[in-house]
Amino acid sequence: MSKAITPREQDYSQWYIDIVLKAGLADYSAVKGCMVIKPYGYALWENMRDALDKMFKETGHVNAYFPLFVPKSLFEAEEKNAEGFAKECAVVTHYRLKTDPNNKGKLMVDPDAKLEEELVVRPTSEAIIWNTYKGWIQSYRDLPILVNQWANVVRWEMRTRLFLRTAEFLWQEGHTAHATKQEALEETVKMLHVYGEFAENFMAMPVIKGVKSANERFAGAEDTYCIEAMMQDGKALQAGTSHFLGQNFAKAFNVTYLDKNNKQEFVWATSWGVSTRLIGALIMTHSDNEGLVLPPKLAPIQVVIVPIAKNEEQLAAVRARMQPLMDELKAKGIRLKFDDADNRTPGWKFAEYEMKGVPVRIAVGPRDLENNTVELARRDERTKEVKSMDGLAAGIEQLLVEIQENLYKRSIQLRETMITPVDTYEDFKKVLSEKGGFISAHWDGTSETEEAIKTETKATIRCIPLDQVAEDGVCIYSGKPSKGRVLFAMAY
RNA sequence: CGAGGUGUGGCGCAGUUGGUAGCGCACCUGGUUUGGGACCAGGGGGUCGUCAGUUCGAGCCUGGCCACCUCGACCA
Structure with a gap:
């Protein structure tokens, strides 16, 4: 891994790419426009996912899973939605390959295995879900349906950018069904606020909540609510959307219910989603020329301990001395790594964990063992100080809170000037x-x-x-x- | 789709006039090291994107093709 990343002020776009690659979040793949999310990046996504999932469940939602494929006839049912996504759909037309008689060792699409009906790889799941809901809803007693799905979707974008716009991406999509317009509208706004809270409390990223103009509205929605974030380079990033779908999908899929007065009514709908794009937002909100900067609440590793030792005995001594602290931190639920890899020097590790955005770093060597101290470094301000080992766990717990707050404070100050x-x-x-x-x-x-x-x-x-x-x-x-x-x- | 760029070991690159491939990092072994990306010695690893052509001989010259990246156009 080379030592430097391109400075922000020199080339913001290249800086961003360098961070994604060098922090080990993701990599290019053999498929154009698709990326490999590497373990460190995926761990970050898992933390985001878990926090959001908890918030969804606290607001009464449950998870389910729907098929990746959408029969074309279903996909086209809601015309505006279909039209909006038509240009970027991957389509499955065949279900079998065979050996190519004219090209030894190669495969070809078997022309005899053409699908009766093409399958669209979901760019979003309203169609397949509303076709399903039709069978779930008869009475007002079946409502509301508050379902979320964690899934991948495919949008064949002309131009892609790591995390910000990839041909395939991971996301969650909530799809809810309601008896009344009022209730659906309330749900739309409620989830917008959930996103806003997540962005600010977990990502430490200030957002502006608002409504999209007609031009920017989701295809098939009556209204699109959004959270908009401001990146360091002065460009805005749509970080999440919550759509009031009216009765558009209910009408397209003929989803009705009997109300208390035995009257048939169309169901009201919402959908809302955030994606792995949030990782891009996170990078461009906090990171600097030394690499990634992560808010403690989402960091895969919150505290890294780098032992400094001349030999096995010293390493063992450091480990023994740190063990109580590590136990205490783990008991507090702090995500911790003790990096005793012997093929890297401490200096290398310092630089590496800065690149990876680990919020707090502790260095401990023989000097510290003598003085009952550690060197404590914080990533956000790139400062370090020598601290006593006494009461350290509580101090670190407090420091993580401070860093989380500081990141938010810093980014909202920048945003206000923008x-x-x-x-x-x-x-x-x-x-x-x-x-x-x-x-x-x-x-x-x-x-x-x-x-x-x-x-x-x-x-x-x-x-x-x-x-x-x-x-x-x-x-x-x-x-x-x-x-x-x-x-x-x-x-x- | 347009413009540009790049394809040579895992990564980053060099390769002169065409003469049979090299450097740094990483990796393996041994040793010395370790408080901001260590050092020494030894070692392993490459159909040079692909197809064709020119030539006694092609990483290098000629032509075609392919792939990926960047910047635009597009983007709920």
């Missing part, structure tokens, strides 16, 4: 090109204006914030009246 209100289109373009970030501006509410601004500047409306302040103004582009500001940005 929201710029503007009142003219000239200023809008100036801020966009010179500073980036979110631009808070009046908009007349029309798709035409949004489209025109996008064509001219590449910036899009990231969201209409939920906490939008009512304020009379005029649209920066059309000059028409506006009742509040929306957030524009360049986006990933």
